[in-house]
Structures are given as C-alpha cells and as structure tokens.
Amino acid sequence: MKRLLHFLLLTASLFLISHESIMAQNDVLQNQATFGDFMDRSGNEYRTASGKPGPKYWQNEADYEIEVQLDTTSHTLSGKVTITYLNNSPESLEFIWLHMEQNRFTPDSRGTLTTPIQGNRYSGNLDGGYDIKNVTAKSGRNTTSHEYIVEDTRMQVFFDEPISPYGGSGTVSMDFSYKIPESGMDRMGRLNVEDGTIYALAQWYPKVAVFDDIRGWNILPYLGAGEFYLEYGDFDYKVTVPYDHIVVGSGELVNRKEVLSKTLLDRWDEASKSEETVFLINEDEVKNYSLTRPKNSGTITWHFHMKQSRDIAFATSNAFIWDAARMNLVNGESGLAQSAYPRESAGQEAWGRSTEYTKAAIEFFDKTYYPYPYGTAINVACNVNGMEYPAVSFCNYKARGSRLWGVTNHEFGHNWFPMIVGSNERRYAWMDEGFNTFINHYSTQAFNNGEYPATLDQTRRFVSWMTNDSREPIATYPDVTNLRNLGMTAYRKPGAGLVLLREYIIGPDRFDRAFRAYIERWAYKHPQPADFFNTIENVTGEDLNWFWKGWFYETGNIDLSITAAQRVRDGYLLRLQNNGEIPMPVLMKITYDDQTSENVKLPVEIWQRGNDWTHLHRTDKKIDSIIIDPERLLPDINGSNDVWPADYYEK
Template structure:
C-alpha cells in the first residue's frame, strides 16, 4: 500500500509537471523584468519621492550688466552665493561658461558637421573673464582651470558639508552672437536690433547625489541642468531701449513713462490685451525717456533656476492679466517688432501666453512667477523661466504652438528641475504631452492637435535608422531628435494615460510627481517609481519597451471561432512590447461589446485565447478600436466573419 501510494504520487507529480511545462513558456519573462537599479535610498525613496535625507545645493546670483548696442557687447559682474547642502566637503566648484561655445575651437564647433546644422556658425564670441575669486570664511582663492564651456574653481580649503558657503565673483564680457544656436542672439529689424539674451552669465553646475558634478560640455543639442536660487539682476542700456527680463521689475517709475505706468496698471486688471507701447509709438518719445543717456532696469526673481532677458528700441509691448487660481493673478506680456504685428500674428501673442499659462496652472501646478513674457526674436522657440523666445515670423497655429510649447516648459524643467542635457525626454516629451491637452482646450479647439494619434509616428517607428528615447541628444541624428526627445515620449505618456492606466489613475500619479519634485532634481527612475506607486501598477514592461528600447507594438486578432455555444477569440503579440488588449466585438444584430484583457496574458507566451460567453453571432472583432496604440501593423487588428 505504501509503495502504491508512493508510485501514484510520483505519477501524479510527473503528469502535473507535464501540464505546467506545456502551459508555461518563460521566454517572455524578460519583457516584464525590472530593467534598471530602482531600489530606494535615503536620498531617493523607492516610492519615487525625495527621500528623508534628500538634498540639493543652491546658488543665489547678483548680476549687474551693461548692453552696448553699438558694438553688440555685454559686460558686467556676477556674484554667486553658493551653499553646499551635500553630506560631503567640496574641494572645488564647477561652473558653466556657455558663451564659450561660440568660438572656433569649442567642442561644439569641432563636433558640428561641415554640412551645417542648427548649431552652426557664430564662432567670434566667447567669454572674457577677469577678477575671478572664490571667498570662504577661511580665505580667498582665484585658482581656476577653464576647459571649453566649463571652469573649475579651486577653493583655499574644502567647503564644509551641510551648509558651507562660498562667494564666487568675476567680471565677464562677450560679444552677442547673431544666431546663438537658435537659443539666443540678435535680430536686425526696421526700427532697431532685438537682443535675446540667454546662457549669458557664468553659472554653477549641478552637484547631485547621482553623478556628483554634472560637467557635460555644452555642445549644442543638449540643453541645461541648473541649481535653484534667488536672482537680483540690473541691466543698463541706452534710454531708447525697452528691457524685459525674468522676474519682477523693481523700479518701474525710473524706467517707464507716466503713460506706460498707467497702461501697466490697466493691463493688470484686464483680461483683454492692453498696449504698453503701441505700434505707432515705437521709436517716439512716448515710448522712452530720451532725456536720459542710459537707464538701469532692476529685476528680482525668487527660487528659479535661470533668468533670461531681451532688449530693443523696436518693441511693441502689450500685456493682459492672467488668472492663476486661488485669487492669484499674474501678467502675460509680449514684445515684438512692427514686422510681427497683425491680428493673425503677434497681436495675439499675449492672448496665447495667457491661455497657455492659465491652463497649465489650473491643471497641473500653480504658475509660480508673476510675469510670463513672450519675445519675438530670430529664435525658433526657446524657453526660460518666465520668458520665451519665439520666431518673429510665426503666425496663427504656428505661433500658438510655439508659444504654448515654450511656456509649457515652465513646468518641465523649470518647476520640475530635470536634467535636460542627459534626459531631454523628461522635459521635451513631457511638455509635448501636456501641449496636446492645452491645445485641445484653447479657444474651444481653435487649433488642431494630433498627439492623440500615436499611430502617426509609426513611419518613424519602422524606420531602419530609428533611435531610442534613451539616445543622448548629442548623439541622436538630427532627423531623429524630434522623435526621441519629443514625439515618441509624448505618445508613450498618451498611451499610458488613455489606454493603460486610464485618466484618473494617470492624473493622480502624474500630478503627484509634479508636486513632489517641484524645484528639485528628479531622475528617470524617480518618475518610473512614483508613477507605479501612486497608480498601483508595475509598468516595467512599458518603461523598458517604450522608453529604453527600440522595439515596437504589434498585436493582432488571429482567429475567432465558435466553441460550445460561445466563441474563442485568439490574439497574438507579434511585437516586442506587450500591452493590455482592448477588443470591440460587433454582433450580427450590430450591437457591440467591449472586452479588456490585462497585459499579464503575455507573460507565458505570445498567443492567448479568450472565451467570450455569448449567445449572439459574432460578426466582427477589432483590436484597439479607438486607435490609441502606436501599433505598427493595423492590417491584422480586425477579424471579419467571411
């Protein structure tokens, strides 16, 4: 009896193992495995929040500069109060000298194709520095090394951890480039030159808990990663110049005429655009204080990672009130030349700026600055805290699109301070994603948006020379960068919201991510972890497949057949990225039924058969009926009864 029972147990075990072996196919397990080191620590928690000992350093700036509009020169002094909040001492401080990009021997120039690109030209610039010093409690040091667009400033003694302070100061001077890699520069117009000023002062590089000093050179495609701090900025220019800058003007009565002050007061209360300088006033006494040789414009901005400014005697200037919620208001402004004037062009810029800022402020996170200023320049589109540079040629949908996109950047990366130089998808992709919803909402859908059509990027997804989202912006081919940084990550977020998680779960997680990382420095894993923890979903398969891979989505309905009075529907995963399955079944009486299958059906293999319990006759089955997925082959998504 004991032998019989033991023999039967062995036989039953063998039979059970045989069944499991037939059912299980572990070839798909790698699609669902974790793909990076995503465990938490005291600085960054496993839940995707800043950890209990999270830290970041800070830098406050005092800037005093003068604009010489005859020789196109900027000169001045920067004083930086830098605080080391990290748990380690620092022997030196790294700073960025981004104007050094505009020299013949810069790394950026030498790595730009001879065929030219957006980053070509402008090699007669570069920073001229004097009186460099770093002063601590123990002494002063001027020892430094300049390497391309970076400067290593050595200290007399290591800067103390957890609160050590150093005062860095230097004088600087540079010639304003004409085309500053489509990010800043100068534009000649009928009534004068427009100066769009960015990357214009020596600034501290970020020291963080992930890589230490972030010292990637400024080559061109990669943008910026900055510490937060308070800025005090004084800009001296000829009295016929109008100057706008990030932050709030501190001395309006000293630089504006009585008429302009009155109009400013009116604009602060108006939802309609109000002229500060009218088109027919440009170049006339009402628009400036000509009895003064020069004027100094004083601005302040708190808790920001950067400031930018613009100056010209050619500016038309208008403004309108922004409603930022909770009783807070701000001022949307635009400055532009007469070449850009018109009801289909820049005369609507302030309306666009107001609409964009108000939407994002209400939907995601309150806009933290008082002013939002759109500047018409020879820059296609570039963002800075509170200031955007957009093409002076833009009109209608094009002007709305570039205005909305650049001001959307105030949320990514100005509020959520990600590293643009390493991870452009964390600002460009996120911003392109939220642009879709703001465009759909603006003026009851006045302008079209197609981010809700992920299949629109299938041509790129099947392109032989495509590159992944994780490709460095400096490495990505110029024709691919728009997809790797903008369109593909935006399509991924759209699918995550509208198809995988649903709007409520996604919005809870996404808005929580913004709140928790406002004015901080998140890494990709922080985003992944936080979205999963708040939404309650393991999304490793999606992060790995879409954001860190070059595979594609391709699911199909391969068979539908009767089975014991019901139906068996077989779906297949022909691609490299598993996804949940949404089916729409149409019956012979033209009624429909939706079927949802979880992503876990693909864990054991690439084919799955679902039992549809129904007494009706099935006429048609469509996968992804709302066309939410970037499925590269739509020909196999539909089964029709023949």
C-alpha cells in the same frame, strides 16, 4: 447528445490551444525578460523606492547678483556676477564647477568641432566667447583664492579652504564680457529689424553646475542638442541699456517707476486688470520715445528680481511693440502675460494674438498640473525658432496662426518641465521635452474649444519612423542622438507614451493623480528617470516595467492581432497574438449582428507566459466584427491584423 457534442468540440479546441502554448515555450523566457526588472530602482535615504525624495534628500543652492551693460555699437555685454553658493551636501567641496556657455561660440570649442561641416540647427557664430577678469573665490574664514581653470564651456574655481558640508557657503565673483552672437544656436542672438535690433539674451552669465547625489558634479560640455541642468536660487540682476530700449526679463521688474513713462505705468496697471490684451506700446508708438520713455538720452538701468529659479533670460530692443493682459492663476493669484515684438510681427493673424496664447497656456497648466510660480510670462519675437527660460520664451518673429500657438504653448509649458521640475535636460531630454509635449497636447485640445488640432494621440503617424532601421531609443543622450531622430526621441515618442499610459493603459483618473504627484514631489528638485517611474507605479498601483523598458529604452514595436473567432456553446473563443516586442493590454470593440457593441479589455498580463492567448468571450449573440484598439491610439505597425474577420474593411 447535442450538449455532449458541444462539450467535445470545446475540449478539442482547448486541447489544441494548450498544445500550441506548449510549442511556444521559447516565448516564456523571452516574455519574463520583458516583464522583469530592467534597471535598479531600489530606494535609499536620498530617493525612495516609492518615488519620493528621501528623508536625507539634499540639493545645493546658488544665488546670483549680476550687473551688466549692453553696448549696441560693438554688440557686447559686459558686467559683473557674484555667486553665493550654499553646500547642503554631506561632503566638503574644495572647488565648484561653472557653465560658461558663451564659450561655445569659438572656433575651437568642442561644440564647434563636433558640428557637421554642412552645419545644423546648433551651428552658431564663432567670434564670441567669454573674456574673464578679476576672479575671486571666498570661503571659510574669508580666505581668498584667485585660482581657476577654464576648459571649453566649463570653469573650475578653487577655494583656499573647502566649503564645509551641511550648510557651508562660499562666494565667487568675476567680471565678464562677450560679443553677442547674431546666430546663437537657435537659443539666443540678435535680430536686425526695421526699427532697430532685438537682443535675445540667454546663457549670458557664468552659472553653477549641479552637484547631486547621483553623479556628483554634472558638468557635461555644452555641445548643442543637450540643454541645461541647473541649481535653484534667487536672482537679483540689473541691465543697463540705451535710454530708448525696452527690457523684458525673468522675474519682477522692481524699479518700474524709474524705467517706464507715466503713460506706460498707467497702461501697465490697466493691463494687470484686463482679460483682453492691452497695448503698452502700439505699432504707431514704437519710435515715440517721448511718450513711452522716462528720459531722452543716455542710458537707463532696469532692475529685476526672481526667487527660487534655476535660470534667467531677458530681451531688449528699441523696436518693441509691447502688450499685456492679466493671467488668472489658482489660489486667487494673478500675473501679467506680456509680448514684445517688432512691427514686422504685428497683426491679429500673427503676434497680435501672442499675449492671448501666452495667457491661455499658462492658465491651463497652472490649473491642471501645478501652480505657476512667477508673476509674469513674456513672449519675445526674435530670430530663435523656439526656446524657453523661466517666465520668458523666445519664439520666431515670423510665426503666425497655429504655428505661433504651437511654439508659444510649448515654450511656456517648459515652465513646468524643467523649470519647476528640475530634471537634467543635458542627459534626459525626454524628461522635459517629452513631458512638455504631452501637456501641450491637452492644452491645445482645451484652447478655444480646439481652435487648433491636437494630434499627439494619432500615433499611427509615427509607424514609418518606428519601423525605420535608423531609429534610436528615447533614452539616447540628446548630443549623441542623430538630429533627424531627435524630434521623435525627445519630443513625440515620449509624449505619445504618456498619452498611451493615460488613455489606453491606465486611465485618466489614476494617471492624472500619479502625474500630478510626480510634479508635487519633485517641484524645485532634481528627479532622475527612476524617480518618475517609481512615482507613477506606486501611485497607480501598476507594474510598468514592460512599458518603461520597451518604450523608453529599446526600439521594439507594437503589433497585436486577432487571428480567429470560433463559435462554441458559451460564446466565442477569440485567438489573439502579440507579434511585436512591446506587449500591450488588448482593448477590443465587439460588434454584434444586431448592431449593438461592447468593449472588452484584457490585461497586459495575458502575455506573461507567451505570445498567444485565447479568450472565451461569453455571449449568446452572433459576432459581426472585432476591432483591436478601436480608437487607434496604439502605434500598431500592422493595422491589417487588428480586425476580424480579416476582410472586414473590404466589406
């Protein structure tokens, strides 16, 4: 009789659940849209459905030869650039487009005219802009053209004979000059310090835009928040400066013996073998030019070379303290971490640890994700709060402690995204800032066994933003995004999304394999969002449409709940609800009255047919409490309904 009673009670409970499921049929269509395809990710001969570059994938190449001179009186940079452009595309090109980013610093630039009158981070000086002369374009049988159009931050250069497809080449050369802005949109500029001036030079030469299989020419104007999308190539550049200046830049310094004194050469060799920071120029030697410079008047030319890079940057000053240490890289390789900073930034609580931070960040990313390709990594203290270029970072000269670690770690992480994996930052900021924020989280955890806090997994800190009416989707273009939202849409939310994939949805082993596969597949190439999505899904074996759509392209939220735990003969019927727009697997910690506990994970597919689910948890123990997401990894917007009994936290 007792067994029959239990059977009848279980049958009645299941009937009520089925009835409620029928009443919720409207959820079915809604959830099918949630789980269905939301964008075309089908493959073609250029980009496969599995996320790999296709058998006919192509990209073009741009090699640069540049010579410039710095005039410290007028604060101008002038010189000549010659670009050799290789057209690997299947179509002929009668012109090429160049980025002319210094033209942003003029009163009538689009960036200036779209900056709020009260200003913002991307405000800049307005007395700059390129002066261009002697433009020459050659292709085919060496036919020469001088025809070009400059429109805002873009320049269109025409050829008399189109550059032929499948390997044709052309060259463009010109003389250029501009006044270096003091305030360079928080990306470059100049800073007066006690001992001289620091010039942080970026976006300093005309450079070719990307021509790809997705949009053809990618030539959005340089407005502010949108960063860069550039072709790969080799760089050979020379910088002529006053004799008392030190120059640090992207690539290998190929004439070291000509620009460094015997003392500096010896210290350089010492630093290249040292795990600890070695001073090349210490605080007391900043003005001791006879000790640290090879000459005592005139100018001197520093010569750098860099292979397979998408950009270059450099800094120069007569006020630099300069130190360095050996970086230990995978495959037995080594490199030199360096820091250049003024006397105002010195000290172990500040930039005295910069090289230590640089070395630790590069070594972690190199070992964990993909080999570091550059022989140097240089951190420069200047008036830029934080900006990245291949092998060079510009960070604020006032930064110290955890702030200096954070910005150093972040800017050098960008060598993987987007310097190695060459995504389109101007359109998809989340593919470089977000991915980089994600890897920064783990490098911070690893640094000195957690000397500084890593908090990206504390996603419930983001709930107030995620429930704010002014929030925007991650996929919003950076130049369109409200600047108050950019920190979330470009950095924290996409970074936290990858943490959720790794720690909650997929698991570290499978996710790490897929994430590294994405880097390996698209190193020195140009991935699109679909290439990332397809790679992660194909390598992990998970259909994640529901996550990509909800997290990256919409503004919905997560709200899982447990509403009941009804005891039946074989255990408990656990009543769960999905009250949010983004479904999630349900991880529950079930604690029994004997103080033992176990974790139970239900797949996200329980929500495919509706937003109510009942799970039969088989146990002969008495349940004391149930907590959904016990590690609080999910930014669940209503934590009060994640527990059973409802008054659990009040006990």
